[in-house]
Amino acid sequence: MSERGRSAVSGGSSQWRRFGRNQRAVVGGLLVLAFMLASALAPWLTPHDPIRSNLPRRLEPPSWDHLMGTDSLGRDMFARILQGGRISLMIGLLAVAVALGIGVGLGALAGYYGKLLDSAIMRFVDLLLAFPTLYLYITLVALVGPNIGVLILIMGGLGWTGMARIVRAEFLKLRTQDYVEAARALGSGDNRIIFRHILPNAMAPVIVATTLGIPGMILGESALSFLGLGVLPPQMSWGSLVNDGMPFFRTAWWLPIFPGLAIFLCVLSFNFLGDGLRDALDPRLKS
Amino acid sequence: MLRGYIARRLLMTVPMLLLISFLTFSMMHLAPGGLSAVFIGARVRLEEDRIAIMRHYGLDQPFHIRYFRWLGRVLEGDFGYSLRFRRPALDMIVERIPATLQLTIPSILVSVAVAIPVGVLSALRQYSVADNLATVGAFLFVSTPSFFLGIVAILIFSVGLGWLPISGMSTFGLRDPTTLTLIVDRLRHLVIPGGIVLGLGYTAGLLRYVRGSMLDVLRQEYIRTARAKGLSERVVIYKHALRNSLLPVVTILGMWVPYILGGSMIAEVISAWPGMGRLAVDAVFGRDYPLVMGTLLLAASMTLVGNLLADVSYSLLDPRIRYE
Numbered sequence: 001m002s003e004r005g006r007s008a009v010s011g012g013s014s015q016w017r018r019f020g021r022n023q024r025a026v027v028g029g030l031l032v033l034a035f036m037l038a039s040a041l042a043p044w045l046t047p048h049d050p051i052r053s054n055l056p057r058r059l060e061p062p063s064w065d066h067l068m069g070t071d072s073l074g075r076d077m078f079a080r081i082l083q084g085g086r087i088s089l090m091i092g093l094l095a096v097a098v099a100l101g102i103g104v105g106l107g108a109l110a111g112y113y114g115k116l117l118d119s120a121i122m123r124f125v126d127l128l129l130a131f132p133t134l135y136l137y138i139t140l141v142a143l144v145g146p147n148i149g150v151l152i153l154i155m156g157g158l159g160w161t162g163m164a165r166i167v168r169a170e171f172l173k174l175r176t177q178d179y180v181e182a183a184r185a186l187g188s189g190d191n192r193i194i195f196r197h198i199l200p201n202a203m204a205p206v207i208v209a210t211t212l213g214i215p216g217m218i219l220g221e222s223a224l225s226f227l228g229l230g231v232l233p234p235q236m237s238w239g240s241l242v243n244d245g246m247p248f249f250r251t252a253w254w255l256p257i258f259p260g261l262a263i264f265l266c267v268l269s270f271n272f273l274g275d276g277l278r279d280a281l282d283p284r285l286k287s
Numbered sequence: 288m289l290r291g292y293i294a295r296r297l298l299m300t301v302p303m304l305l306l307i308s309f310l311t312f313s314m315m316h317l318a319p320g321g322l323s324a325v326f327i328g329a330r331v332r333l334e335e336d337r338i339a340i341m342r343h344y345g346l347d348q349p350f351h352i353r354y355f356r357w358l359g360r361v362l363e364g365d366f367g368y369s370l371r372f373r374r375p376a377l378d379m380i381v382e383r384i385p386a387t388l389q390l391t392i393p394s395i396l397v398s399v400a401v402a403i404p405v406g407v408l409s410a411l412r413q414y415s416v417a418d419n420l421a422t423v424g425a426f427l428f429v430s431t432p433s434f435f436l437g438i439v440a441i442l443i444f445s446v447g448l449g450w451l452p453i454s455g456m457s458t459f460g461l462r463d464p465t466t467l468t469l470i471v472d473r474l475r476h477l478v479i480p481g482g483i484v485l486g487l488g489y490t491a492g493l494l495r496y497v498r499g500s501m502l503d504v505l506r507q508e509y510i511r512t513a514r515a516k517g518l519s520e521r522v523v524i525y526k527h528a529l530r531n532s533l534l535p536v537v538t539i540l541g542m543w544v545p546y547i548l549g550g551s552m553i554a555e556v557i558s559a560w561p562g563m564g565r566l567a568v569d570a571v572f573g574r575d576y577p578l579v580m581g582t583l584l585l586a587a588s589m590t591l592v593g594n595l596l597a598d599v600s601y602s603l604l605d606p607r608i609r610y611e
Contacts, residue, residue: 127303130591131307132548133545134549134564135552135586138579139580141571219432222432229572242434242438250446256435260435260438263432267431271429
């Protein structure tokens with residue numbers, strides 16, 4: 001048990017070998033890397049500006065000059081998808097970070113202290129899960145108004161339940177292990193036991209859940225933005241680009257298709273990577 | 288034993304409903320302008336009217352009294368009035384539920400009918416070409432945003448080939464309608480929102496689930512026992528393995544209610560389908576808070592009922608669960 005956990009953190013070579021043999025996982029990882037690089041280098045990858053309109057060249061199909069065509073204001077779609085990817089990825093990563101913080105914190109508290117605190121936290125999880133996510137998102141957006149910060153807080157603030165359950169289960173399993181008892185007998189306080197002894201050994205499932213959480217957040221953001229209740233102009237995300245294209249999509253197919261493909265490829269890459277990490281770090285979790 | 292379990296499970300639903308209503312009510316205070324904006328909107332200008340409405344709903348009272356007054360009204364079916372349409376919010380929502388059910392139920396039925404046999408066969412021939420195709424296909428569809436599937440389908444089948452209608456629930460003013468043409472017309476309208484936007488995602492998710500569940504069951508001791516006592520492979524698979532592996536599917540369908548409602552919202556928006564999801568989205572755009580809060584409350588209640596049905600039917604099918 002502790003053996004598995006420790007090597008997961010220090011990056012034991014057997015895990016890397018298992019990961020490297022999994023072609024899907026490697027392809028997924030490389031694509032994720034490519035998406036990150038494209039987002040970081042976006043302004044240098046195209047001569048076009050994502051915001052400046054050029055009305056004479058509106059709704060042009062893909063060509064050498066405009067690789068993914070132009071939108072209803074003559075803006076270059078390739079430049080807009082690069083820019084949208086920055087926002088989509090940023091929201092996905094930050095929302096997962098928020099969910100990770102809350103989920104690990106509350107999951108550790110519930111699993112370590114148990115009893116009343118555990119039931120209180122778990123009932124709260126049940127309560128959140130009783131609300132259909134999309135209905136809850138749009139209600140909160142209606143109440144507080146859409147902007148990127150709100151979006152991250154709403155999605156992260158509601159999306160931590162799975163993480164909390166996983167961390168809680170690990171803590172329940174690990175807190176009675178001999179090495180934890182030993183640490184306690186040697187006089188370690190709760191904080192030290194939680195952070196130095198249990199949490200590091202619970203990292204493997206947390207890493208997997210985090211990786212698999214990112215595509216979920218990206219899909220959530222894209223759904224909200226597609227509905228027109230997420231990222232709003234002048235900012236753009238992949239989902240909002242699809243929404244922008246909807247009034248023209250019957251004739252200008254490239255408007256929703258390219259940003260839609262970007263979401264699909266990015267989500268697929270993260271899913272491949274996450275699945276590969278799960279198989280490599282914790283083969284028992286294999287689905 | 289069983290009746291006791293169901294009674295206990297029903298009792299657990301009551302505090303959950305109360306908590307849901309409490310959270311929903313508390314959320315309304317987040318609105319700019321607070322509760323009075325939620326219930327009255329900006330259109331009621333006269334201060335006396337405002338005060339009268341606030342008093343009607345008990346909104347001029349301290350928080351806990353406010354909550355219980357509001358809860359009392361909600362339990363009587365008074366969700367407040369739509370700010371835009373001046374109609375009872377509950378009536379407007381209830382009117383839209385049949386359309387949502389007409390969209391979601393057929394797509395769930397078709398998904399189950401496809402996912403169970405394919406998932407089971409996939410598990411029985413693990414790592415075969417067919418299994419790989421099914422697993423990779425499911426993986427692709429799970430990773431695709433449902434609205435994107437809808438757009439691609441509309442571009443191909445409606446705009447390109449002209450086989451299917453672009454949107455709506457039925458053709459307006461169909462010439463010489465017979466029962467048959469009316470049904471065919473409805474079904475043609477159902478294909479994209481129900482079959483593609485909703486159905487492909489459900490099928491992919493269910494297929495992965497059924498396959499995993501079947502593989503799990505095939506590794507169990509009792510399957511080995513069944514084989515060891517000389518039962519034919521047919522009986523082992525269809526009688527022992529299949530039944531047990533399909534048990535969790537019942538639960539997953541009940542647990543999926545929130546996911547199904549969310550998916551339906553997207554499908555309804557894409558295909559201009561007059562269901563509850565589209566009502567909620569329109570209400571959000573119109574800042575029609577009583578409608579927004581009403582749809583949230585109803586959707587959450589439906590989720591709770593779904594979970595309840597899932598647990599109860601699971602306990603009917605699997606006696607082990609009642610003793611926990």
